[in-house]
Amino acid sequence: MSWTDERVEILKTMWGEGKSASQIAKELGGVTRNAVIGKVHRLGLSNRNGGGGSTAAKAAEPAKKDSAQAAAKPAKAAEKPRPAPEPANTPKTDAARPAEAAPAAASAPEPTPLRRTIVPAGQPLPPQPSANEISPEALASVREVEKKAKKLSLMELTERTCKWPIGDPATEEFWFCGLPVQAGKPYCEAHVGVAFQPMSSRRDRRR
DNA sequence: CCCTGATTCGC
């Protein structure tokens, strides 16, 4: 497979939308995520904004044995042909909402058939409409997950099993989720969702 | 172990 204009465009679009290299590679087919990343770099569009689950922009410290490329890239800011896709958004409360939620929502398209906001390639994903409150989806997925829980005991927990407790510790009805955790988090995707709340929502527990 | 992107370097 070669990087045809079409494929490059898909790459640019998806990368711009925050898709991961592996996702893009899978989408394109015939290439590995390494190839995608390599291409991304060669195209000069590496640092995309994100934060969240992004681990990028960490290796700024070469610390090589040989003095190959001392000063890396002092000024790389290349303008992107992507004008602020935010026409007239008027957040009443605003309160700086970077993109903390975006990656989380786009990180698990496979397992959870939540909202599959497929964007017809062509134009980048404009705003990130889905303001993530607690989101009924999150709660729903938690309930869903609890049904699929592996019901692990304390002793069975490992570093990569969700440690979300389910049930009442005072009864027999108690176990841990046990599903695979996402990154370095203690919980699975769904439970991370409810454990790490935006600090919004949940405000009123109006019971 | 899963995953992420970054970088290097032979091709």
Next chain:
DNA sequence: GCGAATCAGG
């Protein structure tokens, strides 16, 4: 230019 291997990290 390409991308596997490697690196660095969550």
